Amino acid sequence: MSGSIRASARPSDAPSHRLARRLWRQPRARVGAALLAVLALGALSADLAEALFGSGPQSLDLLARLEPPSAAHPLGTDELGRDVLVMLLHAGRTSLLVGVGGALLAAGLGTLVGLVAGWYGGRLDALLMRLTDTVLALPLLPLLIVLAAVDLARLGLEGAGPLASALRIVMIVALFGWPTTARLVRTATVALERREFVLAARALGAGDGRILRRHILPHLAGPLTVATTLAVGQVVLAESVLSFLGLGIQPPLASWGTMLTRAQELVFEAPLQALWPGLAIFATVLGANLFGDALEEALDPRRHHEGHPVR
């Protein structure tokens, strides 16, 4: 009996399915997802490509410098004779990892600040939101540059390996990436804490921690996903700028930004070198922006009823 009822209910009416359909209807979502998928797959297959083309970040071939695209090297070779495609995929691994890591860290920080501000309200809220707005308005890049130039050894932190440089960029970028999420989470928290189910939970004697964890956070999943997706683009952009300026990812690690630094020196000799890394950054940021925007709209169907055109 109950089985037949379950069978007759259309599975596509589940809220998550409706959301997916609303999302997929938008060309922005499809294009964005496709771009991000291609880039992620590329980064994952970096080792495969290395084996395939027999050229890795360490294999120099000075007799084959700056070769034009060919069957052996689909995107040509760089100034040290390394395969540009393989380099691009390897760099993409760094850039995307830093992007996702930085975005997650920023989202975590922002969620914490937004939850505390929205839930406790009052003076703490005013103070935290002032802080948020201030960080949002500050000239970010100059401060990032100063932070990136800090000598870790002077803080008593030795072991500045290549991984440390990537980790540090993740942290620096997250330090400035949290305000957007914090604002979003605060607004949502303030709206949620007046809802009946929260009042009911409180009436039943649930503590702050439990209500926040069990009743508020799950409702924030949507907006948080949007914020994190958009943040991936911003973080990749920030990392590439810092790396391009020589203050981000340090060799032997490479990112798209560091590839562009070298390419800039070769604009007269081999202008094509500048094309691919920049295109990869552009595709990542565009993909994240498109997908994030489409997701935001799918999560908020009210935005669909945009009224009639004005003639």
Add this chain to the structure above:
Amino acid sequence: MTRHLLRRLVHGLLVLLVVAFASYALIGLMPGDPIDLMVRADPRLTSADAARLKALYGLDRPLWERFGRWLVQVLSGDLGHSRLYGRPVVEVLGPRLLATFALMGPSLLLALLLALPAGIRAALRPGGRFDLIVNLLAFTAFSLPSFWLAILLVILFSVELGWLPPGGLPPAGGGLLAYLRHLLLPLVTLTLATFGIFLRFVRAAVREVLQEPFVAAARAKGLSTAALVWRHVLPVALPPVITVVALHFGALLSGAVVVETVFAWPGMGRLLYDAILGNDYNLALAALLLGTALTLVANLLADLLHVRLDPRIREAL
């Protein structure tokens, strides 16, 4: 009103103080402090000499004390000497600030002049062809890494076509035309991202106002679209746009750092970058603080303008 202004002013100064302290502390953590560099350059200097030198310059004192002394000095109008340029910091900053304004001012204006009509037109027919094209353009514009765009423009217009100089300033006495030719590529690069962001914001603000009942009422009276937009929509939609433009000042300054660095445009951004890489503490600090102060002033001005333009807020104060 006065109280509101006063409160914002105090807040601004407080932020400036915090940024100043943070920058001061961080810049002290950059590799290569002047005494260390001296010791490394001259093997005859013993560690005792180094300690004596540090004491002489007060570098052995705790951080807050050094910061306090520096702050008093700055407040009395002395920003110190630049190590890189061998001149007082104030003298170095002046012309650089002008060069940055020559880049940022026209860029901001251009972005607004392009974004306003395009955003309004897109908002009038949401989902229309113009809206789609404009949206696509906006997404592209603010997803483009500005330094990549800069390199591409240099490759196209300087290397391949040879129409425009790849960067820098014209030699002295080159005239206005030469100056503008050098300004063009940096200006286009800096404007594009800003344009994309403004465009989306104008569109959203106008759309929101268009859904208000008073717009429907005005249209029901038979008002033309132009009159509707000018008389009823823009007065409501513009104040938030102005706030966003002003809040964008900091981002524009960040963009200027990148663009000036790639194009070797001798502005504040390039100066800051050179100062940090060249261990020029006084110069880096002054440039950082000036940038922050300018951003805060821009925000304050936006706040005041917003109050003037929006009667609802004026009443509330």
